[in-house]
Amino acid sequence: MDIDPATLTARDRHLLLTALVVPRPIGWISTLDASGRPNLAPYSFFNLVASSPPTLFVSIGQRGDGPKDTLANLRATGELVVNVVSDHLTAAMNASSVESGPGHDEFAFAGLEAAPSAVVRPPRVAVARAHLEARVVDEVAVTDDDGVARNHVVFARIVHVHVDDAIITPPHRIDMAALAPVARLAGTAYARFGEVFSVPRPAVPEGEG
Numbered sequence: 001m002d003i004d005p006a007t008l009t010a011r012d013r014h015l016l017l018t019a020l021v022v023p024r025p026i027g028w029i030s031t032l033d034a035s036g037r038p039n040l041a042p043y044s045f046f047n048l049v050a051s052s053p054p055t056l057f058v059s060i061g062q063r064g065d066g067p068k069d070t071l072a073n074l075r076a077t078g079e080l081v082v083n084v085v086s087d088h089l090t091a092a093m094n095a096s097s098v099e100s101g102p103g104h105d106e107f108a109f110a111g112l113e114a115a116p117s118a119v120v121r122p123p124r125v126a127v128a129r130a131h132l133e134a135r136v137v138d139e140v141a142v143t144d145d146d147g148v149a150r151n152h153v154v155f156a157r158i159v160h161v162h163v164d165d166a167i168i169t170p171p172h173r174i175d176m177a178a179l180a181p182v183a184r185l186a187g188t189a190y191a192r193f194g195e196v197f198s199v200p201r202p203a204v205p206e207g208e209g
């Protein structure tokens, strides 16, 4: 089947494309609003952009005509924490995705304790096994044919990393089975950590290169 994505409804296009770009990591993002109230929400249009400089992005859709709380908070304060979602945190992560207005504390709603961060002001999800503290460096609007920005991509520099000692192999390697990351597929589907296999990089054949 050949599909022109422009001919699909927004929902069908979303379900098709998010089922083909898989698995997506989940950035479980804590922020503070301008008056210091905490906010927590998951975002799977999320990834690492570079390790030097250590940079991540998150792409945030509009809610109606306005920004989601995470985007409003990032614009107001410029700081975030990405809490890594291990499989025992899936239900709490999902609870924190509730579509609520500004000032609704998803830490409390999802029954999660907050812990202070090291160098940024937003708190961490205490029970998460790893956290990336970050500061916003750029924002890019993703504009539709009608000129309306439907999503905003925020880039942020990672300025501090926490890793639970129990999942780290010194000096800085991560025990993936212990991290037990959860990934997003399409709709309500998720994937757990599976088999790991190693593939050595190819060498240039003799006489070439």
Ligand SMILES: Cc1cc2nc3c(=O)[nH]c(=O)nc-3n(C[C@H](O)[C@H](O)[C@H](O)COP(=O)(O)O)c2cc1C
Binding pocket: 026, 039, 040, 041, 042, 043, 044, 045, 046, 059, 060, 061, 062, 068, 069, 070, 071, 093, 094, 096, 097, 098, 099, 100, 184
């Ligand atoms: C696993 C998961 C991934 C999500 N990924 C995104 C995303 O990448 N972009 C987005 O705009 N919304 C995404 N959402 C929806 C937001 O989490 C939801 O709109 C939330 O209420 C936003 O909260 P906020 O207004 O506190 O930022 C996702 C939801 C779930 C459950």
